[in-house]
Every structure is written in C-alpha cells, then in structure tokens.
Amino acid sequence: MSGRKAQAARNDELIREAARAVFTADPGAPIAAVAEHAGVGISALYRRYKSKEDLLQKLADDGMDRYLAEVEAALADDGDPWEAFAAFMRRCLDIGAGSLTMRLAGSFPVTDAMSAKGREVHIATTRLLDRLKEAGALRRDIEVGDVSVMLEYLHGIRIGGDERMNRLQHRYLALMLDSLHLAGAEELPGPPPTWQELRGRYDD
Numbered sequence: 001m002s003g004r005k006a007q008a009a010r011n012d013e014l015i016r017e018a019a020r021a022v023f024t025a026d027p028g029a030p031i032a033a034v035a036e037h038a039g040v041g042i043s044a045l046y047r048r049y050k051s052k053e054d055l056l057q058k059l060a061d062d063g064m065d066r067y068l069a070e071v072e073a074a075l076a077d078d079g080d081p082w083e084a085f086a087a088f089m090r091r092c093l094d095i096g097a098g099s100l101t102m103r104l105a106g107s108f109p110v111t112d113a114m115s116a117k118g119r120e121v122h123i124a125t126t127r128l129l130d131r132l133k134e135a136g137a138l139r140r141d142i143e144v145g146d147v148s149v150m151l152e153y154l155h156g157i158r159i160g161g162d163e164r165m166n167r168l169q170h171r172y173l174a175l176m177l178d179s180l181h182l183a184g185a186e187e188l189p190g191p192p193p194t195w196q197e198l199r200g201r202y203d204d
Helices: 003-025 031-038 042-048 052-076 081-095 112-134 144-155 162-180 195-203
Strands: none
Touching: 003 031, 003 042, 003 052, 031 042, 031 052, 052 081, 052 112, 081 112, 081 144, 081 162, 112 144, 112 195, 144 162, 144 195
16 A cells, blocks of 8 residues: 555554443543554544444444454364354453444444345354354253354453453453353353344443
8 A cells, every 4th residue: 555545544543443442441432542543634534434334334333344354264274163262352352342342332323234234244144153062062952142242241341451360361261161161051041132122222
C-alpha cells in the first residue's frame, strides 16, 4: 500500500481497537470517546464510519470473522481433538470473542449479511463440537450456545488491572474446560441456549 493508504489502514485499526475498549467499558459512550481513545480526529473517524451504529456493526462483523478463523484453525488441527479445542477456547478468550455481546446486544441493527455469517459461525462450531463428542472428549450435552455463553461470562470478569483480569479469566476457563471434558458426567439441567435465543438478543 502507498504511504497514505497504509496510514489510513493503521488509523482504521486504531479506531476499531479503541471502539472495542471504549464500548466494552461503557456501551453508552459517545463516538467522540472512541476518537479520543484512538488519538485521531473526529472527522477522521466519520470518514470511515457514518454513525455509532455503523461502527458497532463493523465491530460485530470483525468479531465473527476473528472467531470463525479460530474455529477453522481448530478444525484443521490434526492433533489431539481435546487439546485443539482447549487451545481454541484459550485463543477465543484472548481475542475477545464474546466480549461485546453482553454489552452491545440490541444496540444496533443486524444486517442480513451479519445474520448469515452468524449461522456460518454456528455451523462451524457445531462441527467442532461434534468431532469432540465422536472422540469421547466432550460432554454429550454441550452445544454451541453453551460455548457462546461461557465466553461471554469469562469476559464479564472485571477484577484488577488488565494483566490480573486476564489471568483470572484464564483461571476460570481452566475450571470450565475440566468440566467440559467430563464426557460421562450426569446430564446438565435444562437445554442449552438455542440459535434463536442467541440471535434474538440483538432484536431488543
């Protein structure tokens, strides 16, 4: 890329990273707070995103792309299925998968393209879980909705600074992984969240 295009790409990444941080901390924050956090002018932000809703849609779309890439990497891993899944969950935690869902669900319209991508994510994750069940490495009653909710809850841990918070999130992920690995455990109470229930939160 030319110097100008490269700078524009860097600014765009700064804006998105700033938006993730700002809106995770305060979903009601104005878009000007994102520009300030990113260290760019408000006009530079509006050249890329016409509104806060437009920016939120892009964040959600980016989040699905990042998550889908991790699912596909786990599916392509020919090693031990459980180790591939555990590594996948740790990577999802580190990239922030699910971190904005609880905070921003219902605050922006979902496009048809986003809904279609959400179904693609759901199908790919189902494939990953089915592979684990076939290997006898995962509880039989775990479904995609369980994974989504667990990641959301882990990102809800807000104790200490960034480093302390990250270690605590991984601490509780380790406990969750131990419970998920109990393939012969007693069935969990109640069914997991359905696709319709997860998708419906964005229509509030």
